[in-house]
Amino acid sequence: MSRPTTLIDKVWDAHVVQHQDGADLLYVDLHLIHEATSAQAFDGLALAGRRVRRPDLTLAVEDHNVPTDSLTIGDPVASLQVRTLRRNCAEHGIRLFRHGDARQGVVHVVGPELGVVLPGTTVTCGDSHTSTHGALGALAFGVGTSDVEHVLATQTVALRRPGTMAVEFAGLPPDDVTAKDLALALLARLGANGAHGHVLEYLGDAVRALSVEGRMTLCNMSVEAGARAGLVAPDETTLDYLRQRPESPRGAAWERAAAHWSGLRTDAGAVFDRTVRVDATTLTPHVTWGTNPGQAVGIGDRVPDPGRFTGAERAVALRALEYMALTPGTAMRDIAVDTVFIGSCTNGRLEDLRAAADVLRGRAVAPGVRMLVVPGSTQVRRAAEAEGLDEVFLAAGAQWRLSGCSMCLGMNPDRLPGTQRCASTSNRNYEGRQGNTARTHLVSPAMAAATAVTGRFASPADLD
Ligand SMILES: CC(C)[C@H](C(=O)O)[C@@H](O)C(=O)O
Numbered sequence: 001m002s003r004p005t006t007l008i009d010k011v012w013d014a015h016v017v018q019h020q021d022g023a024d025l026l027y028v029d030l031h032l033i034h035e036a037t038s039a040q041a042f043d044g045l046a047l048a049g050r051r052v053r054r055p056d057l058t059l060a061v062e063d064h065n066v067p068t069d070s071l072t073i074g075d076p077v078a079s080l081q082v083r084t085l086r087r088n089c090a091e092h093g094i095r096l097f098r099h100g101d102a103r104q105g106v107v108h109v110v111g112p113e114l115g116v117v118l119p120g121t122t123v124t125c126g127d128s129h130t131s132t133h134g135a136l137g138a139l140a141f142g143v144g145t146s147d148v149e150h151v152l153a154t155q156t157v158a159l160r161r162p163g164t165m166a167v168e169f170a171g172l173p174p175d176d177v178t179a180k181d182l183a184l185a186l187l188a189r190l191g192a193n194g195a196h197g198h199v200l201e202y203l204g205d206a207v208r209a210l211s212v213e214g215r216m217t218l219c220n221m222s223v224e225a226g227a228r229a230g231l232v233a234p235d236e237t238t239l240d241y242l243r244q245r246p247e248s249p250r251g252a253a254w255e256r257a258a259a260h261w262s263g264l265r266t267d268a269g270a271v272f273d274r275t276v277r278v279d280a281t282t283l284t285p286h287v288t289w290g291t292n293p294g295q296a297v298g299i300g301d302r303v304p305d306p307g308r309f310t311g312a313e314r315a316v317a318l319r320a321l322e323y324m325a326l327t328p329g330t331a332m333r334d335i336a337v338d339t340v341f342i343g344s345c346t347n348g349r350l351e352d353l354r355a356a357a358d359v360l361r362g363r364a365v366a367p368g369v370r371m372l373v374v375p376g377s378t379q380v381r382r383a384a385e386a387e388g389l390d391e392v393f394l395a396a397g398a399q400w401r402l403s404g405c406s407m408c409l410g411m412n413p414d415r416l417p418g419t420q421r422c423a424s425t426s427n428r429n430y431e432g433r434q435g436n437t438a439r440t441h442l443v444s445p446a447m448a449a450a451t452a453v454t455g456r457f458a459s460p461a462d463l464d
């Protein structure tokens with residue numbers, strides 16, 4: 001019998017076209033592109049006189065630069081980016097979902113919901129949060145612009161073999177602990193670079209109990225721990241999700257695929273390079289206080305004393321507290337926010353909007369607080385409207401927007417002015433992320449909604 005192998009290694013090995021010096025050349029089953037990181041790659045292709053090798057395995061969307069209150073792109077730089085993507089896609093016969101298209105949205109929301117991301121496949125995109133697609137059991141890598149060019153030209157990518165890391169969430173979490181809280185709790189434990197060079201496989205009861213949408217939230221944030229990717233082995237939940245997708249396999253092709261996917265898992269006795277175990281049963285909803293996603297605490301906690309940290313981490317904490325204008329010892333529940341943002345490829349899916357709407361139903365956004373609800377895709381927007389979620393948000397005083405990356409990062413008009421403080425369901429709280437001097441706190445959609453109601457960090461239980 002062959003040696004017990006991890007799922008990560010199985011998918012990797014099945015895609016090796018050639019072993020090269022220090023790297024493997026992997027076949028890419030799906031290449032996702034967007035306007036922010038593809039222009040230079042197409043320029044390089046043109047300079048070399050090459051064509052896109054597999055336009056049929058390439059899918060483009062407009063997401064980073066698009067405004068969410070209009071279908072017209074006012075900013076000249078953003079407009080040029082988008083027009084360039086349109087021209088490149090037209091020239092190479094690549095399917096593109098434009099701003100306003102029924103299938104447009106954030107690239108990492110669109111791929112899975114369309115059914116083009118499948119278990120056991122490889123996915124690349126010139127975007128770090130490509131790790132999201134691991135929720136379906138795919139090995140999904142964010143790559144740089146030169147790699148984007150390489151994938152366009154050859155449908156392969158040269159990558160150094162990553163380490164494997166098992167992340168087990170043992171036991172079931174309390175009801176108010178969401179996938180986002182699992183991710184933040186893991187980050188608090190690992191630190192912003194604690195999984196450097198590894199691909200994570202998420203295991204355990206808490207992960208099995210998550211919907212595919214929740215698994216996407218978890219896998220999405222793998223890169224925030226420095227991981228190359230993160231995945232969850234396919235199971236019945238995965239199959240149920242894929243069965244309903246517009247472009248997933250049908251008929252005999254489905255039967256064949258489903259049989260294959262059912263066998264895609266880490267063998268008993270397979271050895272990971274590293275293993276981390278988190279007890280899910282004792283977790284609470286989390287919120288970040290600093291400027292990296294690992295600087296997170298439970299909602300009942302206080303802003304930490306930098307003296308608690310040692311070495312370089314103390315300087316990092318001091319700097320973060322200064323930027324965030326926070327005093328050690330302040331209860332997280334006492335910190336007031338100016339803005340609440342619900343959206344992004346981390347938490348902009350239907351399940352996320354439902355969770356936020358459940359909290360907001362019959363309640364109002366606190367006076368002086370601005371709340372943006374930005375569906376992760378046009379499909380999500382329509383589905384949410386079909387069940388009346390838009391009305392819940394509007395009645396509470398929130399804004400209901402078109403889909404896009406929006407306030408997740410300052411590449412479009414949805415930016416935080418001045419030193420505003422924001423409760424955000426996105427994945428990054430770096431200095432300047434949502435606006436030059438803006439202050440970002442990462443939370444789950446339910447926490448974001450409860451925070452909007454009280455104007456201070458709160459969990460839904462605080463509203464009862
Ligand atoms: C613009 C893009 C390169 C970037 C990424 O790689 O992640 C963005 O999506 C982000 O979330 O910061």
Ligand code: SF4
Pocket residue numbers: 063064106107108127129344345346404405408409426427
């Ligand atoms: S929503 Fe945010 S994290 Fe996701 S791709 Fe867009 S900018 Fe990146």
